Amino acid sequence: xxxxxxxxxxxxxxxxxxxxxxxxxxPSGDTPGGNTGAPSGDDGEEKESILVGRVVPLTGSIxxxxxxxxxxxxxxxxxxxxxxxxxxxxxxxxxxxxxxVADSESNLTKASEAATKLILEDGVDIMIASHTADTVLxxxxxxxxxxxxxxxxxxxxxMWLDGGPYEYCYHAFFxxxxxxEGFSAAWEIIGTNKKxxxxxxxxxxxxxxxxxxxxxxxxxxxxxIVDPGRFxxxxxxxxxxxxxxxxQDVEIITGPVITPDFSTFWKQCKTMGYTPxxxxxxxxxxxxxxxxxxxxxxxxxxxxxxxxxxxxxTASSLTGQTSQELADMYLEYNTDIQFAPGxxxxxxxxxxxxxxxxxxxxxxxxxxxxxxLDETNLDTIVGHIEYDDDNACxxxxxxxxxxxNDAGEWEQHIVSNEYLxxxxxxxxxxxxxxxxD
Amino acid sequence: xxxxxxxxxxxxxxxxxxxxxxxxxxxLLALLPMFPNxxxxxSTVTLIxxxxxxxxxxxxxxxxxxxxxxxxxxxxxxxxxxxAVFSIDAGLNIFVAVFLGGVISVLFGLVxxxxxxxMTGVYFAIGTWVVAEALMIFFSNWSVVDYAKGIMIRSVYxxxxxxxxxxxxxxGVISVLxxxxxMRSKTGLALMAIRDNPAAAESMGxxxxxxxxKCYMIACFFTGITGGVAYINLAYITPSASISTQWTIAMxxxxxxxxxxxxxxxxxxxIIYVALTQYLYNFPGISMTILGAIAVAAIMVVPNxxxxxxxxxxxxxxxxxxxxxxxxxxxxxxxERAKEQVEAAGDKASKKE
Numbered sequence: 001x002x003x004x005x006x007x008x009x010x011x012x013x014x015x016x017x018x019x020x021x022x023x024x025x026x027p028s029g030d031t032p033g034g035n036t037g038a039p040s041g042d043d044g045e046e047k048e049s050i051l052v053g054r055v056v057p058l059t060g061s062i063x064x065x066x067x068x069x070x071x072x073x074x075x076x077x078x079x080x081x082x083x084x085x086x087x088x089x090x091x092x093x094x095x096x097x098x099x100x101v102a103d104s105e106s107n108l109t110k111a112s113e114a115a116t117k118l119i120l121e122d123g124v125d126i127m128i129a130s131h132t133a134d135t136v137l138x139x140x141x142x143x144x145x146x147x148x149x150x151x152x153x154x155x156x157x158x159m160w161l162d163g164g165p166y167e168y169c170y171h172a173f174f175x176x177x178x179x180x181e182g183f184s185a186a187w188e189i190i191g192t193n194k195k196x197x198x199x200x201x202x203x204x205x206x207x208x209x210x211x212x213x214x215x216x217x218x219x220x221x222x223x224x225i226v227d228p229g230r231f232x233x234x235x236x237x238x239x240x241x242x243x244x245x246x247x248q249d250v251e252i253i254t255g256p257v258i259t260p261d262f263s264t265f266w267k268q269c270k271t272m273g274y275t276p277x278x279x280x281x282x283x284x285x286x287x288x289x290x291x292x293x294x295x296x297x298x299x300x301x302x303x304x305x306x307x308x309x310x311x312x313x314t315a316s317s318l319t320g321q322t323s324q325e326l327a328d329m330y331l332e333y334n335t336d337i338q339f340a341p342g343x344x345x346x347x348x349x350x351x352x353x354x355x356x357x358x359x360x361x362x363x364x365x366x367x368x369x370x371x372x373l374d375e376t377n378l379d380t381i382v383g384h385i386e387y388d389d390d391n392a393c394x395x396x397x398x399x400x401x402x403x404x405n406d407a408g409e410w411e412q413h414i415v416s417n418e419y420l421x422x423x424x425x426x427x428x429x430x431x432x433x434x435x436x437d
Numbered sequence: 438x439x440x441x442x443x444x445x446x447x448x449x450x451x452x453x454x455x456x457x458x459x460x461x462x463x464x465l466l467a468l469l470p471m472f473p474n475x476x477x478x479x480s481t482v483t484l485i486x487x488x489x490x491x492x493x494x495x496x497x498x499x500x501x502x503x504x505x506x507x508x509x510x511x512x513x514x515x516x517x518x519x520x521a522v523f524s525i526d527a528g529l530n531i532f533v534a535v536f537l538g539g540v541i542s543v544l545f546g547l548v549x550x551x552x553x554x555x556m557t558g559v560y561f562a563i564g565t566w567v568v569a570e571a572l573m574i575f576f577s578n579w580s581v582v583d584y585a586k587g588i589m590i591r592s593v594y595x596x597x598x599x600x601x602x603x604x605x606x607x608x609g610v611i612s613v614l615x616x617x618x619x620m621r622s623k624t625g626l627a628l629m630a631i632r633d634n635p636a637a638a639e640s641m642g643x644x645x646x647x648x649x650x651k652c653y654m655i656a657c658f659f660t661g662i663t664g665g666v667a668y669i670n671l672a673y674i675t676p677s678a679s680i681s682t683q684w685t686i687a688m689x690x691x692x693x694x695x696x697x698x699x700x701x702x703x704x705x706x707x708i709i710y711v712a713l714t715q716y717l718y719n720f721p722g723i724s725m726t727i728l729g730a731i732a733v734a735a736i737m738v739v740p741n742x743x744x745x746x747x748x749x750x751x752x753x754x755x756x757x758x759x760x761x762x763x764x765x766x767x768x769x770x771x772x773e774r775a776k777e778q779v780e781a782a783g784d785k786a787s788k789k790e
Binding site: 056058059101102103105107108109110112113114116117120121133134137138140141142144145159162163164201202203204206207208229230232233 | 476477479480484570573574577578584585586587588589590591593594598671672673675676677678681683714715718719721723724725
């Protein structure tokens with residue numbers, strides 16, 4: 001009896017194992033991203049849409065960047081889809097654009113697995129990805145392997161280029177040089193001893209930023225880099241780094257840091273009585289909610305890079321919306337925030353580049369899409385996009401400063417626009433309160 | 438008389454039904470890429486095999502040897518970076534690079550084991566974690582691996598999904614086989630004895646350090662190899678992602694849900710883990726919450742894991758490392774003789790009375 005039971009269980013176990021695998025790998029049904037789960041391409045079924053894979057961090061340490069997806073992307077193609085979509089020659093008809101969203105969980109390995117899933121299960125025709133190197137680079141690697149066209153934005157360009165050369169991927173964003181140029185334009189106005197302390201984590205962006213800044217700073221007159229070494233993201237103790245900055249009389253700190261790390265660092269600076277004149281941190285201070293969350297208004301005076309802003313004098317090639325209108329639309333959707341941050345403009349621009357390429361290619365064949373991307377010459381909501389021989393497009397930045405006004409309300413002043421004049425100035429940079437005591 | 442694990446194991450063997458089942462599963466695995474529209478299934482089973490190999494090694498340490506390691510990600514990083522550095526910078530064949538990753542993992546394990554094996558239980562767990570974190574920081578500041586910049590492993594781009602699948606299947610099957618054979622050997626018996634009662638095991642002649650070391654080296658080697666195969670699949674590596682606690686979380690999840698200390702636990706656990714994570718990509722934003730809730734529920738409902746619970750209730754095991762006593766075990770152990778002696782002694786005593 002026992003033998004029989006064991007055999008039945010063995011068969012049941014095998015059946016369950018197989019069913020579990022098949023269930024997980026079969027059509028996945030409707031998703032928040034609008035995925036129908038139907039693989040596209042050559043499965044014999046009639047093609048109903050252009051499937052666009054979208055890997056984005058919706059949870060985890062950089063989830064703030066992912067906020068707004070898929071609302072922004074779907075709003076961007078709403079009008080085109082209402083007219084039937086984009087004409088695709090192979091199918092002899094217009095096909096609407098459909099986004100299939102996958103969460104990278106702010107994790108590099110998950111981003112890679114998610115991209116693989118989008119390509120192999122959902123059969124996406126093309127991929128778009130954005131929001132830091134931890135999302136963009138693993139997705140680019142997967143797309144190169146599976147030979148799927150991939151359009152990315154929002155990860156420092158030199159970091160993306162470091163993984164090249166690319167055949168299937170195209171990228172647009174600022175690089176270390178344009179970032180330093182943007183920041184240093186603001187530093188010059190404030191006036192400092194030109195000692196720049198690097199605050200860089202031992203991750204991809206931190207390592208490349210430190211190298212890039214050290215090299216570029218050699219060509220900037222009078223600036224001296226103080227590099228206390230890399231820290232491990234998630235650390236609770238920045239004592240050594242802060243002591244180095246104090247000892248070396250550092251008046252400017254800069255580096256690409258995620259918000260949780262900068263929060264720990266900045267609070268510890270306050271505890272140790274150290275206030276530099278300028279904090280020009282990349283990534284951490286893009287979002288007002290994060291700056292407020294530091295508490296006690298200690299975020300007052302922080303500089304942040306501005307890649308796109310509601311005041312930017314640009315308009316969408318897709319919807320005709322101005323930057324202000326796009327920002328207003330997002331603020332109406334997300335009532336929890338006061339300012340539409342840079343990632344919103346770049347999410348929209350990512351779709352602009354996608355649609356432009358597909359409209360010119362009129363095809364879902366990778367070679368034709370790549371040929372169209374090569375010829376991209378487009379004015380988007382974030383600026384002009386034209387790829388070079390490395391499939392890269394260098395963007396520039398303006399500099400913003402978070403300020404608490406006399407009424408106790410937070411504002412972001414655009415304090416330097418030397419390299420991105422389409423964003424008008426709205427203030428003059430000032431040293432962080434307390435730094436000159 | 439020589440009396441060891443091998444002798445006892447000789448009488449177990451597979452039942453016919455189990456053999457048939459295993460053959461069917463292996464056949465399905467071999468034929469899977471030939472099924473139409475199976476690209477995604479192939480990719481998913483590739484992941485299952487990779488995670489299964491990792492789970493088997495973690496289970497070998499945690500489930501059988503009582504070495505609860507939270508630092509096996511160190512060897513994944515070594516394996517992944519060996520692949521990247523040896524195949525790109527040194528121009529070696531990727532399979533040689535993966536093998537070297539296993540060898541370097543063993544060497545690294547040999548270097549750290551004297552210190553680690555001075556610790557037990559939670560101290561060992563923390564010790565292994567610290568070693569992994571230290572290695573991650575070292576890699577982030579080491580020019581040979583290009584610091585923390587990340588490396589696109591272009592040398593693996595030529596492999597197709599099917600080829601990677603077969604590599605992963607081979608790795609998965611070998612990992613199960615290695616653990617199975619090890620557990621049915623004298624070393625396996627010694628390991629379980631150490632896990633259950635180190636003092637008693639030592640008093641019975643088990644050499645604790647060398648037995649643990651042997652087990653740890655096997656786990657290091659195969660985790661290193663698996664790290665290489667994982668990065669053949671991922672094709673992009675950074676220190677923080679390759680030497681990440683996420684891997685250990687996955688291994689722990691798989692083994693605990695599947696059933697710690699069972700051969701089938703990591704197999705079932707890896708299927709559940711990969712299937713769940715893949716399926717939950719369809720629920721962006723809440724996937725981690727769902728995964729966490731499932732883990733908590735599973736631990737509450739089946740605290741011994743799925744296979745542990747099935748075994749406790751039905752006695753069923755597909756790949757049992759347990760030994761069945763041979764029919765003449767009483768003779769082998771001299772039980773009958775002892776019984777006769779006891780009875781004879783009893784008779785003698787009663788006669789005296």
